[in-house]
Amino acid sequence: MQSPGDALSTPQDAMKALSATIEAVLLADIPGTFVTRRVDRVDLDMAGIPGDCHYGLTRRSGGREPMYPRGTEIRNRRQISIVSVEECDQIAQQLGLDMLLPEWLGANLLISGLPHLTQLPAGSRLLLPGGTGLVCEGENAPCRHPGEIIQALYPDHPQLSRRFVPIAKRQRGIVCTVERPGALVAGDHLRILVERLEWSVVAIGT
Amino acid sequence: MQSPGDALSTPQDAMKALSATIEAVLLADIPGTFVTRRVDRVDLDMAGIPGDCHYGLTRRSGGREPMYPRGTEIRNRRQISIVSVEECDQIAQQLGLDMLLPEWLGANLLISGLPHLTQLPAGSRLLLPGGTGLVCEGENAPCRHPGEIIQALYPDHPQLSRRFVPIAKRQRGIVCTVERPGALVAGDHLRILVERLEWSVVAIGT
Numbered sequence: 001m002q003s004p005g006d007a008l009s010t011p012q013d014a015m016k017a018l019s020a021t022i023e024a025v026l027l028a029d030i031p032g033t034f035v036t037r038r039v040d041r042v043d044l045d046m047a048g049i050p051g052d053c054h055y056g057l058t059r060r061s062g063g064r065e066p067m068y069p070r071g072t073e074i075r076n077r078r079q080i081s082i083v084s085v086e087e088c089d090q091i092a093q094q095l096g097l098d099m100l101l102p103e104w105l106g107a108n109l110l111i112s113g114l115p116h117l118t119q120l121p122a123g124s125r126l127l128l129p130g131g132t133g134l135v136c137e138g139e140n141a142p143c144r145h146p147g148e149i150i151q152a153l154y155p156d157h158p159q160l161s162r163r164f165v166p167i168a169k170r171q172r173g174i175v176c177t178v179e180r181p182g183a184l185v186a187g188d189h190l191r192i193l194v195e196r197l198e199w200s201v202v203a204i205g206t
Numbered sequence: 207m208q209s210p211g212d213a214l215s216t217p218q219d220a221m222k223a224l225s226a227t228i229e230a231v232l233l234a235d236i237p238g239t240f241v242t243r244r245v246d247r248v249d250l251d252m253a254g255i256p257g258d259c260h261y262g263l264t265r266r267s268g269g270r271e272p273m274y275p276r277g278t279e280i281r282n283r284r285q286i287s288i289v290s291v292e293e294c295d296q297i298a299q300q301l302g303l304d305m306l307l308p309e310w311l312g313a314n315l316l317i318s319g320l321p322h323l324t325q326l327p328a329g330s331r332l333l334l335p336g337g338t339g340l341v342c343e344g345e346n347a348p349c350r351h352p353g354e355i356i357q358a359l360y361p362d363h364p365q366l367s368r369r370f371v372p373i374a375k376r377q378r379g380i381v382c383t384v385e386r387p388g389a390l391v392a393g394d395h396l397r398i399l400v401e402r403l404e405w406s407v408v409a410i411g412t
Contacts, residue, residue, distance in 0.1 A: 046264065046281060057263070058252065061386075067333055067399065068386055074339065075252060075385045122329025122401055123344045127273055133280065138329045138401060179281045180267075180274055193273060195328055195344060 018192040020113040022128075023085060025186045026102055028053040034106035035149060041185045042108070044132060044178045048079030049108060055079070064141055076177070077137040080184075082126075083107040083173035084117035094167045095150070095160060104149045107173060111190060118170050123195040125179065132182030140175045142168035224398040226323075228334075229291060230316040231392045232308055234259040240312035241355060247391045248314070250338060250384045254285030255314060261285070270347055282383070283343040286390075288332075289313040289379035290323035300373045301356070301366060310355045313379060317396060324376050329401040331385065338388030346381045348374035 026036035029051045048055045059076040061068040068074060083102050088110070092100035102110040111117065122138040147164025154160055232242035235257045254261045265282040267274040274280060289308050294316070298306035308316040317323065328344040353370025360366055 067331060068337070068339065072337075072386060075341070075383065077341070077385070121327065123327070125273060131274070131278075133274065135281070135283070177281065179283070180278060 018114055018194060020084075020111040020117075020190040020192060022109055022184065022186055022188045022190060023112050024102060024110040025184050026108050026110070027051065028106055028108070034145065036103050036106050036108060038103070038186075041183050043183050044080075044181045046178055046181055048076070048178060049184075052108065053106075054081070054108075063143070078140075078175040079178060080108045080134060080176045081106060081140050081173060082109040082111060082117065082176060084114055085110060085112040086115040087117060087171040087173065091164075091168055091171050095163060096157060097150070097154060097160075100150070104153070105146045105172065109184060114190075114192065118173055120174055120192070121195045125193040126176065127191045127193065128182065128184065128188050130182050130185065130188070131180060132184060133178075133180035134176040135179045137175050137177055139170065140173050142172040224320055224400060226290075226317040226319040226396040226398060228315055228390065228392055228394045228396060229318050230308060231390050232314050232316070233257065234312055234314070240351065242309050242312050242314060244309070244392075247389050249389050250286075250387045252384055252387055254282070254384060255390075258314065259312075260287070260314075269349070284346075284381040285384060286314045286340060286382045287312060287346050287379060288315040288317060288323065288382060290320055291316060291318040292321040293323060293377040293379065297370075297374055297377050301369060302363060303356070303360060303366075306356070310359070311352050311378065315390060320396075320398065324379055326380055326398070327401045331399040332382065333397045333399065334388065334390065334394050336388050336391065336394070337386060338390060339384075339386035340382040341385045343381050343383055345376065346379050348378040 024038050025041055027039050027042055027049060028034055028036045030037060034053055042049045047057045056076045058073050059078065061070060061072040061074045065074065083105055088100045088102065118139050120136050122136055124136040126134040126136065142165045144161060144165055147161040150164060151160040230244050231248055233245050233248055233255060234240055234242045236243060240259055248255045253263045262282045264279050265284065267276060267278040267280045271280065289311055294306045294308065324345050326342050328342055330342040332340040332342065348371045350367060350371055353367040356370060357366040
């Protein structure tokens with residue numbers, strides 16, 4: 001491994017490449033809910049997925065942005081949400097469920113092959129073979145709404161709504177923005193360029 | 207310090223706060239050059255600093271984005287560039303110069319009090335008292351052009367143009383985008399919310 005000092009001799013040197021597979025592409029276009037439905041593909045523009053409830057160059061701030069007054073217009077860094085098969089299975093197991101579907105989480109992409117998806121650092125790129133480029137904006141911090149959906153589907157399981165947030169923490173996937181518009185296609189391979197972190201860690205220590 | 211498992215009990219818990227002071231605000235509005243000039247303040251919109259050469263919601267990709275064909279329209283993650291007094295002094299010393307001005311680097315903000323600015327992780331927020339919010343998009347990887355400016359100013363110093371890039375690596379500051387529009391004002395205090403990295407580091411190790 002090269003030394004941190006060499007980390008940026010080129011932008012590619014500065015990144016570590018991972019890969020994953022797009023198992024499903026999903027769209028949140030059902031009126032009145034964030035729940036998504038599977039489609040074969042979606043075509044992105046710079047504001048996200050046209051017709052999806054998270055589409056937009058800007059959005060209103062909420063509980064995830066306590067540094068701004070609630071309702072402030074801010075850049076939309078939550079255009080596309082991604083979850084992994086591995087983390088959904090882990091959450092399901094910890095909730096005592098037989099399955100946890102990406103639809104219930106309002107995810108736009110379900111991927112496999114990147115077990116620690118939620119830990120992908122902000123600034124990492126997710127690249128599709130057709131040229132589409134996404135940028136990871138960080139963890140999708142869990143809120144209670146998916147827990148309520150799951151509770152309604154499993155009425156006999158106690159406290160699902162309350163237990164979802166603590167269990168989903170650091171396992172609920174990431175949010176991304178569009179860097180280069182294009183299609184998201186089910187079955188496509190994802191190339192993931194991870195920002196190197198050695199030097200960031202040094203900074204946190206100071 | 208709380209455990210990584212507790213990191214996202216709230217978004218604020220997920221971040222470590224740092225602070226800095228805006229020593230200078232600068233604008234790149236001189237035709238034909240990226241060199242900036244000092245102003246008292248600039249007023250941002252979602253595309254950056256109107257009138258600045260890096261203004262825009264999108265830009266054409268270049269050598270910093272080898273994952274895209276050169277000239278591809280991509281989201282502009284280089285709206286605003288920031289350098290620190292401490293890192294500029296370090297670069298100047300290593301180049302054998304008495305000073306290195308932010309103008310020569312095309313910087314929009316010169317700040318003090320955050321010595322390791324360049325190591326600030328992508329996704330970190332820089333917040334001004336008036337409510338303006340910037341998001342760190344990562345290190346501003348050095349290119350040769352500032353070295354050529356500096357060489358022209360110090361003709362008696364050998365090889366400045368060639369030596370700038372390796373010396374400026376990991377010291378040349380960051381690029382940011384606008385999350386919440388507002389003013390950037392010289393003398394203002396900056397509050398910096400740093401994305402926590404413990405769990406990212408775990409992911410890199412896998």
